[in-house]
Amino acid sequence: MYHISDVKKYLRCPKLFWLSEREEALPFNSYVRLDEAVTTLACEKLEIKEHFLGTRGDDPQKTLDAMKEMDWIVKGRFEYKQLRVKIPFLHRNGDVWDVYFLFCGNRPKDDDMNFYCASTWVLKMNKIPLGEFRVLHFDENYVRGDKLSAQELFKITSMFYNDKGNPSKEIKETIQKRMRNLEETLNNMDEVLKLDNVECTRQNKCTKKNKCRFYETCFPDEAQIPNDSILTLVSSQYKYEMFEDGVDSLKDAIPEKIEGSRQQYAQIMASKMGGLYVDEISLRTWMKKIKMPITFLDFEWETYAIPPYKGMKPYDVLPFEYSIHILHEDGEIEHKEYLGTKDCRLKLVENLISDIPSTGTLIAFNAEGAEKIRLKEMAAQFPQYAKNLMDLYTRMMDLSFPFALGTVYDVRMRGYYSLKVIMSFMENQTGYHDLDIHQGMDAVFQWRLLDKEIDEVDPDEIREHLSAYCSMDTYAMVVVFNWLKSLLKKSDN
Template sequence: MTLSKSDYMLFLKHPAWLWLKKKDSSKLPETDENTQTIFDAGHIFESYAEKLFPEAVRLGFNSYDEYLSLTDRTRKSIENGTKTVIQGRFEAGGITCIVDVLDRVADDIFDLIEIKSATKAKPEHEYDLAFQLTVLEKAGIKVRNAAIIHANSEYVRYGEIEPEKLTVKTDVSGAVQTLTNVTRELIDSALKILGKSSIPDISPRYVNQAGISGVSWFSEWMDIYKSLVSDLNPYSIYYLSYPTSEQIGKLEDENIYLIRDIPEKFTLRPRQSAQIQTTKKNERIIVKEKIQMFLDTFVYPIYFLDYETFSDVIPRFDGCKPYGDYPFQYSLHILDSKGTEVVHKEYLHSENSNPMPNLLKKLRRDVGNTGTILSWNMSYEKGCHARMADLYPENKAYLDNLNERMNDLMTPFSEMWFVDKDFFGSASIKSVLPVLVPDLSYKELEVSDGMLARRTFTQTVFEGKNTEQREKILTDLKKYCFLDTFAMVKILEKLKECCN
């Protein structure tokens, strides 16, 4: 059985992930639409990066037969003296890969280039290239340098997209070369997994055994693990707040499987300690003095503000940067004074045009020049204001004033002045709300998270899709954003109650 590059990267995430893909793929979740959208964005970025090589021959495949013939077509292209090959395939010694770019720098010497839509070269990319380098060397291809072409986070669009400015090329030759020996060892281990008739141990302790930094593979595997273990206790160690593979391994070695049984001697982060304490005692942590001091800083009128944003690797409008978060919608609840009824205002852009000019006009009418502005994880909203201030300097003084008046309603939860065992160590509004206000739930909504809101809006409004469901989708977007700010209103009420 042949080991591809994508197979190898799954093995690095968890050996059982590779085995399941090859032997029992029905147990793996299908690619969801949010993930597919990320893949699609990557393909769009690739198409611009490939324009850096105008004389390249692009091979690739559109069918299984074309995939099978790709190795031979790649060999012939190189033998014919092609300067640059894009999407060529190499295979040798039971391993195979398709390279993004192989650029000839001498008669029989090449540079190996990987295209990534991220804004920087990452350690996992080095492992990716080290695998490709191993395949190429086995196939008799001499490689001089290895590099990543990635998005330039500082690029600002004005007019047509300029691939030379949109992209950055980062040389990672040294890092890739240092991985040569360990890559061969890891490939051997992965090939042994392919030879197994039964699934390897699925414990999360085996996530990222190579110790690659900056990855989120633990949480990805936990989603799979929880689907494989149907009777998992909701207060098991696998629901510990952001555990590491090492922590899980040590707990399993001591036959500890419930959060309440974790001993005090065990090395923990503060948030984990608070989670364990509240789980063992079945009591909340509430530091009333800290919460009251926090609430006393609020000044009426109090605004509860939340944005939904679009974000693209290829900037959509002039003045925008890759992956910049730019608002297309806001929800705003307003408490004018103590004891008054809350008022709701909103804006949702509905045309295939830049949302921000009209959004800013409405925002200036809705949010006055005095009063506290509350958000959940306010750095997000403040970032939106800063980006809009750069784009529209005539609004800078107003937007700077908004940021000066902002406060973060997440603070009592992120600072652990209020902890409930059923937050499971999280300060997310989606973790806090169902515990403090059980009658409100995101689960009842058609649009229930920010990524889904972004994708649905982009497809419906910017791309003109979903025409028959357009009005319902716009209504669903309003309901979701409404709940984000109404949830803050109700959580503030709960905080006041606990202090009284």
């Protein structure tokens, strides 16, 4: 039996599908927290009372039998040619059935047409006459009051949205245009699973958006490539082509086959200069804007699909922890932190304002994409502290700037400039590998255990792990900042 996720894997890459079928299933932890029963809330929105409710493992015939008696089918299972789908809502409308998809997001787009089309195809193959197509989705403007309102939380649309957030394409018409017969695809999937091995072919989609989790399995030799290999060239359409043509090193990149970004320039120059490139003028200009004392700040936060507390919107985040390291003029380093549970937003804000010095520069890594956004969100939610929080916002600078702009590049970065990567080659420093938590989402998963007060876990141990991880982020910023300062000192000597 196949699910739509299997079809999507196969269409992306047969090898991905083949490997996934041989992989032991791992525990699933969602990036987004969804504590509420979405289906129950959606039933309230649709004012469904009498209905058939499907469950995992149902024989599809059970759903077909229920359709003879009931006007509403909720989470019905259907199957054709081993492809099983779950349809969120079907409603009898005369001689046809209206389809209601459930999108747990703010604006449904036409970027998951494999799901919509495959679901519809299975219904059609079961000879179910279909009427209108609609999608239930969250209203991004809904602000929760004391109680959650299902009527206000959801919107119902017959249109897909474009990137600007405007209705653009009719759902039914789009599905009809893009739907195709999947029988050949399903037959091919059967044949692929019979094979002892599937050959790998490197394609752009191997690393597009998110690198395939099997990338190292398919191309193990790439882990052994030199630090300045042409394969580390960022945002390059032709790096594999150059590699196949015998170009091994960044310094030998073919000018006609590079896009010419500042990051690429920094990489190529680092290769030519023995491993390190520093644009001293640019770095010095950036450094001059920084005032003492310097406060290095890092937040950890949870993302909620459905707002759990008053004043929150769908997909709002809740910062639950921060760490700060304060670098004083005399070189002394001071550390402060906060970790809360439940609705700890207000207490976190008050502690943050109290802990950060009233003068000097704030620094975060990827501040523009994270910490500065969090400060603006908190200022909107707690207007009584808006002035204080926006003062922090205006004093904040982004430590990733010198790396993102190609001001500094060390070939040991191998095309990446995350804080963990840079920290990994700092001399005489312990790193993230010594921690029990190794990445941000691991911290979120651990906090969920703490926040939900699960009996089987030790809250003190989780607090210790969360504290160690978050404080490592701000400590690492201190180390990287001092390294950048040392690069300028070397040029002065």
